[in-house]
């Protein structure tokens with residue numbers, strides 16, 4: 001079977017990013033031609049939600065684009081720019097036009113990231129919102145898996161039930177993966193699987209239950225090996241998937257069927273990619 005006939009879901013792509021301003025339409029058409037039929041596009045700031053939502057709405061009218069679903073949230077690296085009213089604005093946006101998820105939200109302990117106390121407060125406030133509106137969450141976690149698990153537990157401990165989500169670009173241990181899976185999370189993998197040096201990620205990808213995996217490009221970032229240093233795009237997903245299928249020793253057809261079903265089920269999407277709500 002040719003890869004083109006398969007049905008892929010890019011569970012993390014920033015189509016709204018300025019990097020796509022010059023050729024967004026062509027890049028979307030390339031993705032669709034490659035068999036990427038669905039995309040999840042998280043926002044990173046409240047002011048960016050309108051653009052993400054407009055792209056999602058437009059995608060429903062375009063035969064040659066993937067169908068884009070949106071998530072709303074404040075990215076941990078942008079909490080410094082966040083205004084006091086943002087959380088309220090975020091909730092208003094959710095009520096106005098319900099997204100399929102909240103995100104991307106989380107914690108980033110990389111050097112130069114915003115103050116962790118500030119990040120944690122913003123993250124946990126958004127987890128409460130996700131629980132209130134029963135939206136799955138798209139997690140951004142860098143060098144902070146343990147802290148993210150603690151925040152999830154703390155918020156759940158307040159009686160707020162978070163309906164799982166996706167840990168995007170997961171790079172934790174197998175034990176942490178198991179903890180997140182128990183909490184209803186899927187784990188997202190992408191371009192890093194294509195680097196022979198990414199031994200931990202490659203080992204995780206080959207051993208985790210297939211029912212817990214989803215695929216992503218994180219375009220325009222996280223370029224696969226063959227695009228190192230260049231802009232990434234969704235059309236690369238099937239080729240990235242070849243690395244994952246090889247690691248798991250399964251067919252591309254099985255990988256695309258299971259990972260697309262995993263994502264659709266979590267996000268509560270039904271036939272034809274139509275949003276459930």
Ligand SMILES: [Zn+2]
Pocket residue numbers: 012014042104218
């Ligand atoms: Zn992202």
